[in-house]
Amino acid sequence: MTTTPRPRYSCGIDAAMDVIGGKWKVLILWALEERPHRFGELRRALPGVSEKVLASHLRELENDRIVRREVRESVPPQVTYSLTALGSSLNEALGPLGAWGQEHVLGGAPHHARDGGQPTSGRTQRGAAVQ
């Protein structure tokens, strides 16, 4: 996706799905919605993600102008990721979908439209983790 020219989409959802299509992308968006995170923080915030995939997802999101990458050239290099305005708008657009999933799949009670249920710590990964 990073280097591939975008295929012709049939609709906006297709296009959006390409942006958030990665396994961890929405989780990344959520974490960054809370506050900016450093790489290692993100890794710890998303138990089960591998560094390779986290890095590549972040690169893709950066290319898509969803996240901002700031490097501080200190001696242990500090890299901070944060949401751009575009990223925030994407997160907002995801709100109804999250609420839908929360309500109709999880059967939970949605408090706001925005939160689909905060990322539960200690999540069981789909097929990932230790395996």
Next chain:
Amino acid sequence: MTTTPRPRYSCGIDAAMDVIGGKWKVLILWALEERPHRFGELRRALPGVSEKVLASHLRELENDRIVRREVRESVPPQVTYSLTALGSSLNEALGPLGAWGQEHVLGGAPHHARDGGQPTSGRTQRGAAVQ
């Protein structure tokens, strides 16, 4: 997904993504939003989809109570697929995401919030179709 017990989701979006995660699911939803379709109609409406995948996606959506499957026991059996109320609500929840993709990825002018741009006939498939 059909038989697998749902994994523990970390949020509603994850759950929703599992429902619409198939390559053609949103396109199916769109086609059915217009009007109910028969199997062969759907196949023709989604150029590039294989029968196997179309059938499995429909089964999954049926299991998720997104689509309704009605069989008429006539001599060439007629099977009609239509959206349930749950399916319509999912489609609505997808509206903002479609609008976002339309606006920010495709750079198009969104006419309504709902339509992210109707499925353009003669679409170039991602890697599918004749290839």
Next chain:
DNA sequence: GTGGGTGGTTACCCCGAGGTGAGTGAGCGG
């Protein structure tokens, strides 16, 4: 009898997303 359309199922294969583990290079605590 042959071909096409109805709505599928089954077996087989391929590719890419994603997981694993190792390497990197400088600093710093023990």
Next chain:
DNA sequence: CCGCTCACTCACCTCGGGGTAACCACCCAC
């Protein structure tokens, strides 16, 4: 000196989603 942290990159492997094609039973038109 050892090893941990930071933020990655690279090579390798696995697994499953999706594509291809054959097959099914039944009927109609040619």
